[in-house]
Amino acid sequence: MGFYELTPIDHFFFKGHHVMEPGLDNVATGLFPPRTNTVYGAIRSTFIREMVGGPRPFVTFRDSKVGNDQEWRSWLGTKETLGHLSLNQFGVLKTNTQGQKELLVPAPMGLSLEMTDEKKVILSLKSSTKKLKGITNDDVWVSLVSLQKLLSGEIDQGEIEGIHKDEMLCVEPKVGMARDGLSRKAKKHFVYEMDMLRFREGYSFYIHINHTDEEPLQRKVTLGAEQKLWTMTPFSPARGLESNNMTDEAVQVILFTPMLLDQDPVCYLREHGLTLESVRADSLQILGGWDMGIHGPKPRQHMLPAGSVLSCRNEDQKEIDPFIHIGSTDMCKQGFGWALVVPYDNERSKSR
Structure with a gap:
């Protein structure tokens, strides 16, 4: 890679x-x-x-x-x-x-x-x-x-x-x-x-x-x-990324690329052992375009924009990689749903 x-x-x-x-x-x-x-x-x-x-x-x-x-x-x-x-x-x-x-x-x-x-x-x-x-x-x-x-x-x-x-x-x-x-x-x-x-x-x-x-x-x-x-x-990047897995119960998932809503995001998060609790996002975006193979428009799909924050719970406290992809296999291959997982400090969030 x-x-x-x-x-x-x-x-x-x-x-x-x-x-x-x-x-x-x-x-x-x-x-x-x-x-x-x-x-x-x-x-x-x-x-x-x-x-x-x-x-x-x-x-x-x-x-x-x-x-x-x-x-x-x-x-x-x-x-x-x-x-x-x-x-x-x-x-x-x-x-x-x-x-x-x-x-x-x-x-x-x-x-x-x-x-x-x-x-x-x-x-x-x-x-x-x-x-x-x-x-x-x-x-x-x-x-x-x-x-x-x-x-x-x-x-x-x-x-x-x-x-x-x-x-x-x-x-x-x-x-x-x-x-x-x-x-x-x-x-x-x-x-x-x-x-x-x-x-x-x-x-x-x-x-x-x-x-x-x-x-x-x-x-x-x-x-x-x-x-x-x-x-x-x-x-080569100047600074390396943290890659330690985490087992925290409360985590936040931060999208760096849009996530397709072709299915309920709850299903995709469950694949990583996460239960969705809330979403903080701006207005939905639309994915469309022109299909060169059929010479016609592609079906339009809604997306959560980059920068959206998903508050989740890792109830079984499984080990989670800090960088994950959320979505179908083909869409993840194309770069959609790339996200960072970080521990969510409830005490710190209350003081904000």
């Missing part, structure tokens, strides 16, 4: 489930971060293209190494089924001036946000009646290692520094005009704008997959609208 950095060569745009018709929809605003199945599909396609041997000479999937070799087919799957390849983690990567790389995840619900005089965002366990105008937990990212220590009670001051998404992104509007499909000429008055995004220096995406290269290898990945080019490079 290995970590890989995804760095865009140009600006980028990730489309949601909404239908966009240039000219009819005047302004298009994309998603950030993208859906994990979008990233999974791009990585899977990159490995398949690598095994096929590149764009030339043309080889069909059936005649390729992936289509004929049982080992590769079981790992990368077929057109109908997924293989063993899985996207275990996905988030933003911060690289400091010394080259050290820090894993960032969405800030969970329930943490108080404060702004210092230096315009820095602070996330705290302390209760606060102050609300930052125009800033919510959805806009803030935090260090995964620091968050794990904060929620486990290892940070005495009970607060950590967050990063607002405006610090890592800038918007570059792209203006165009819709074209007639037959004449290929521009349509009058059908002007539209796409808000393209670009990472500021020191920021990129990271993934963790069940694959490690024998030798460091940089790949090219097409990801997002207009098949923008990204580089995929292996790396």
Whole structure:
């Protein structure tokens, strides 16, 4: 298993489930971060293209190494089924001036946000009646290692520094005009704008997959609208994650990627020995898109957004891994439902 950095060569745009018709929809605003199945599909396609041997000479999937070799087919799957390849983690990567790389995840619900005089965002366990105008937990990212220590009670001051998404992104509007499909000429008055995004220096995406290269290898990945080019490079995080199992009775499950509600989440949590007691979440999100195989829209499904907090009880006090995936096998392979499990201190929660 290995970590890989995804760095865009140009600006980028990730489309949601909404239908966009240039000219009819005047302004298009994309998603950030993208859906994990979008990233999974791009990585899977990159490995398949690598095994096929590149764009030339043309080889069909059936005649390729992936289509004929049982080992590769079981790992990368077929057109109908997924293989063993899985996207275990996905988030933003911060690289400091010394080259050290820090894993960032969405800030969970329930943490108080404060702004210092230096315009820095602070996330705290302390209760606060102050609300930052125009800033919510959805806009803030935090260090995964620091968050794990904060929620486990290892940070005495009970607060950590967050990063607002405006610090890592800038918007570059792209203006165009819709074209007639037959004449290929521009349509009058059908002007539209796409808000393209670009990472500021020191920021990129990271993934963790069940694959490690024998030798460091940089790949090219097409990801997002207009098949923008990204580089995929292996790396090692600056700080390791806590991986000790826990047997606490009261725990909180914090989602770092959306969780599909294709079934009752109670059933998925029971697979980990957990009983759901309450959920703290923002409004539900929708997963949709366009199915290239059938040339039609995919069925829309509801999701709990990243940052949602599920309070659970480990009644049998079984050993639980601190990082789990909640959902069906295929959706978990595509990165959905990645979560952190931390002990829930009832006494501390009463004081908040």
